[in-house]
Amino acid sequence: xxxxxxxxxxxxxxxxVRDYLEHAGFAVITAADGGAALALARARRPDALVLDLxxxxxxxxxxxxxxxxxxxxxxxxxxxxxxxxxxxxxxxLGADDYIVKPFSPRELVARVRAVLRRGETAPxxxxxxxxxxxxxxxxxxxxxxxxxxxALTPTEFELLATLAREPGRVWTxxxxxxxxxGFSLETYExxxxxxxxxxxxxxEPDDAAPRYVRTVHGVGYALAEPDA
Numbered sequence: 001x002x003x004x005x006x007x008x009x010x011x012x013x014x015x016x017v018r019d020y021l022e023h024a025g026f027a028v029i030t031a032a033d034g035g036a037a038l039a040l041a042r043a044r045r046p047d048a049l050v051l052d053l054x055x056x057x058x059x060x061x062x063x064x065x066x067x068x069x070x071x072x073x074x075x076x077x078x079x080x081x082x083x084x085x086x087x088x089x090x091x092x093l094g095a096d097d098y099i100v101k102p103f104s105p106r107e108l109v110a111r112v113r114a115v116l117r118r119g120e121t122a123p124x125x126x127x128x129x130x131x132x133x134x135x136x137x138x139x140x141x142x143x144x145x146x147x148x149x150x151a152l153t154p155t156e157f158e159l160l161a162t163l164a165r166e167p168g169r170v171w172t173x174x175x176x177x178x179x180x181x182g183f184s185l186e187t188y189e190x191x192x193x194x195x196x197x198x199x200x201x202x203x204e205p206d207d208a209a210p211r212y213v214r215t216v217h218g219v220g221y222a223l224a225e226p227d228a
Contacts, residue, residue: 077090
């Protein structure tokens with residue numbers, strides 16, 4: 001059974017999230033502040049986090065920073081902070097998805113399942129993706145760029161794999177959302193920009209002058225073709 005750590009300081013909201021996740025077949029542990037969340041994440045190693053940002057003791061963004069130093073566990077932000085700056089900051093720090101309160105508990109469960117699917121391997125597949133000096137081992141979720149090993153979150157890996165399977169193809173944000181998240185909602189298209197920025201910081205020798213993932217202005221993104 002998959003275990004979800006729910007980090008929420010409002011007891012009523014924490015209870016709703018817990019009840020829906022448990023009804024969906026997950027085991028749930030809870031924390032009411034950022035310090036407790038970090039302790040539980042290290043001790044219990046949950047399969048995913050549902051994380052509020054406005055937390056006592058340690059802010060949610062600082063929780064993400066700390067966890068991302070040594071873990072790629074999927075993180076879904078659930079917050080009343082709906083400004084674009086907060087969304088982009090959360091995604092650039094390494095969160096996999098962002099839901100704004102008030103929220104649909106059923107949509108939350110669907111998104112938790114989606115971020116978990118991104119981290120699953122396909123043991124019957126031996127797919128490897130090679131595009132120039134970029135190498136992806138789909139089974140082991142490993143990436144090398146120019147011989148360098150790159151550690152990616154599940155969402156970042158799926159995004160890069162989608163681009164790398166068809167070098168040169170231009171993908172719109174909506175298409176990338178559909179490929180990576182399993183659904184496309186116009187409201188969340190800008191989430192892709194945050195993931196791309198985070199991916200470039202890890203992948204590109206100079207993320208200000210990307211050589212792998214290029215921006216097609218007014219359209220979306222593409223992986224540079226090997227001979228480009």
